[in-house]
Amino acid sequence: MATFDRFDICEAYAALEADYNAGGWLQERPSNQRRKEACSVQLDRIGFKPGAGWRGYDSLSDNGKEIYEGAVERLGLPWHPSAGTPAQEELREVLASGLFESAEEPYFTWRGCEVNLVRGCRPVGNDVYDVKGYRSLDDARGGEDNLIEFRCCGECLNYAVNGEK
Numbered sequence: 001m002a003t004f005d006r007f008d009i010c011e012a013y014a015a016l017e018a019d020y021n022a023g024g025w026l027q028e029r030p031s032n033q034r035r036k037e038a039c040s041v042q043l044d045r046i047g048f049k050p051g052a053g054w055r056g057y058d059s060l061s062d063n064g065k066e067i068y069e070g071a072v073e074r075l076g077l078p079w080h081p082s083a084g085t086p087a088q089e090e091l092r093e094v095l096a097s098g099l100f101e102s103a104e105e106p107y108f109t110w111r112g113c114e115v116n117l118v119r120g121c122r123p124v125g126n127d128v129y130d131v132k133g134y135r136s137l138d139d140a141r142g143g144e145d146n147l148i149e150f151r152c153c154g155e156c157l158n159y160a161v162n163g164e165k
């Protein structure tokens, strides 16, 4: 359980803001916008400025990481900041449609999983399955031009198929 520590909280939210604002997630939702602003105000008030060596999430204390992860869960954000980009949305549509097939055996690659759907997923250096499929029946009817191929880790695949994290 995360403990209340004002510095940890501010650092965690600074990391969240740095990680997620590029993807637009924090800005798109009115409630998140409100939280973000509330945090910015708070950060200003205590004079918090990340130093040059500050590396966002990686620089957080264990408590800060718990706060960060709790916020990600509560706000319904994707587990990786880069998640939620148009390209990844496309891959998730394929997984959601069920119109895909995956290779029997995974293989290791430093290029990692392209989907980034769950916390256990690593975008670099991961065992992945080659997956190919269509986003919709219409796409499938349209033929192979619409076939989308990508690398997906077991965690993301399991979540897509069974709905379990």
Ligand SMILES: [Zn+2]
Pocket (backbone or CB within 6 Å): 113, 114, 115, 116, 117, 118, 121, 122, 152, 153, 154, 155, 156, 157
């Ligand atoms: Zn994954």
